[in-house]
Amino acid sequence: MDGEALVQAVIGLGLGAEKREKADRPAVRVPADKLATAMKRLREDEALAFDMLLDHTAIDWLAAGTFELVYNLYSTVHGHYLMVAATVPRARPVVPTVSGLWDAAHWQEREVFDLFGVEYDGHPDLRRLFLEDDWQGFPLRKDYTDEDMLRLPK
Amino acid sequence: MGLMTDRLPGLVERIPGGQILVTSIDAVLNWSRSNSLWPLAFGTKCCAIEMLMATGAAHQDLSRFGAEVARQSPRQADMMVVAGAIVKKMAPRMRMLYEQMAEPRYVIATGSCAISGGPFMYNSYSIVRGVDEVVPVDVYVPGCPPRPEAFFWGLMMLQKMIKQGESIARPGLRRKPVLAALPQGIAMEDIREEIRGLLEADNVIDVEKEAHNKVWADKVKVWMAKHLYKP
Numbered sequence: 001m002d003g004e005a006l007v008q009a010v011i012g013l014g015l016g017a018e019k020r021e022k023a024d025r026p027a028v029r030v031p032a033d034k035l036a037t038a039m040k041r042l043r044e045d046e047a048l049a050f051d052m053l054l055d056h057t058a059i060d061w062l063a064a065g066t067f068e069l070v071y072n073l074y075s076t077v078h079g080h081y082l083m084v085a086a087t088v089p090r091a092r093p094v095v096p097t098v099s100g101l102w103d104a105a106h107w108q109e110r111e112v113f114d115l116f117g118v119e120y121d122g123h124p125d126l127r128r129l130f131l132e133d134d135w136q137g138f139p140l141r142k143d144y145t146d147e148d149m150l151r152l153p154k
Numbered sequence: 155m156g157l158m159t160d161r162l163p164g165l166v167e168r169i170p171g172g173q174i175l176v177t178s179i180d181a182v183l184n185w186s187r188s189n190s191l192w193p194l195a196f197g198t199k200c201c202a203i204e205m206l207m208a209t210g211a212a213h214q215d216l217s218r219f220g221a222e223v224a225r226q227s228p229r230q231a232d233m234m235v236v237a238g239a240i241v242k243k244m245a246p247r248m249r250m251l252y253e254q255m256a257e258p259r260y261v262i263a264t265g266s267c268a269i270s271g272g273p274f275m276y277n278s279y280s281i282v283r284g285v286d287e288v289v290p291v292d293v294y295v296p297g298c299p300p301r302p303e304a305f306f307w308g309l310m311m312l313q314k315m316i317k318q319g320e321s322i323a324r325p326g327l328r329r330k331p332v333l334a335a336l337p338q339g340i341a342m343e344d345i346r347e348e349i350r351g352l353l354e355a356d357n358v359i360d361v362e363k364e365a366h367n368k369v370w371a372d373k374v375k376v377w378m379a380k381h382l383y384k385p
Contacts, residue, residue, distance in 0.1 A: 139279035
């Protein structure tokens with residue numbers, strides 16, 4: 001399946017997915033409340049069979065007031081890639097976990113929680129991963145600051 | 155060697171007026187210290203590829219300086235090459251490694267990150283802006299990363315510091331830290347020549363000249379006449 005056909009196939013599943021522009025691989029955007037269902041379909045659909053979560057990260061769109069959660073999927077069966085993006089509000093960043101579908105998501109979600117403060121509903125062990133347990137704040141948020149940080153002079 | 159330094163003043167004091175012995179031991183100790191600087195195998199970032207791996211390999215050959223025996227244990231290391239950025243989480247661990255090294259211990263900070271935080275200086279939540287906030291540094295080697303030649307230049311600077319520095323009479327005396335920037339136009343050949351010169355100055359004795367140089371012998375005679383010879 002080539003990129004455009006893959007995107008159309010995902011949109012055709014009827015999960016409210018739409019094409020995400022500005023991506024270097026086939027990319028779709030799904031609503032956050034349908035993320036769990038969509039991921040389950042992508043994993044279990046035989047024509048898609050995304051059995052590998054390559055990477056999960058987040059983008060802080062400070063001006064828009066949202067986090068964009070990015071999942072990069074790969075299918076070892078068909079050899080195709082897909083990027084799935086979901087947008088959650090910065091004020092209350094809660095999404096369902098996908099760690100039940102891919103074991104790799106356990107640590108990936110802990111990392112995103114550690115650095116962005118996105119909370120994963122249903123994650124079995126949501127603790128800080130890289131930073132100390134008593135760290136305050138989430139340093140990859142664009143508005144993060146602490147008293148030790150040196151600001152770039154304007 | 156740290157143990158020897160601690161005990162030697164006591165040993166020397168038993169010989170009355172042992173200045174001659176003390177100066178010789180200083181020179182020998184500093185000579186052996188400067189030529190057997192065993193580095194701690196400790197690299198935190200890309201500088202470690204240059205500082206500990208490229209320089210340790212055959213082409214640059216760190217062993218010409220007697221510094222090729224990278225130790226895995228800080229107890230056996232004399233020199234810590236801070237190759238790369240230190241983050242806040244690493245800083246206490248690095249301080250602990252430094253504390254575990256036996257005296258005398260030396261620190262070379264290589265590269266922008268170790269010197270000042272480098273490109274991560276601003277807007278970073280994790281960087282330690284210069285390892286001298288955590289441990290005392292003897293030699294700074296600037297570069298991003300420094301070439302192996304520049305690192306050798308810094309290592310030679312450290313060797314010179316050691317040779318001129320600590321003495322038994324004043325243990326723990328250190329020279330101020332230096333910035334060992336490699337001057338323009340210095341190539342590997344020049345460093346090779348400088349090493350040869352240093353080694354010759356250290357190890358070659360002009361026997362004939364020394365035989366005629368009776369200054370020390372005269373001093374011994376004077377001392378003997380003053381202290382021992384009672385007619």
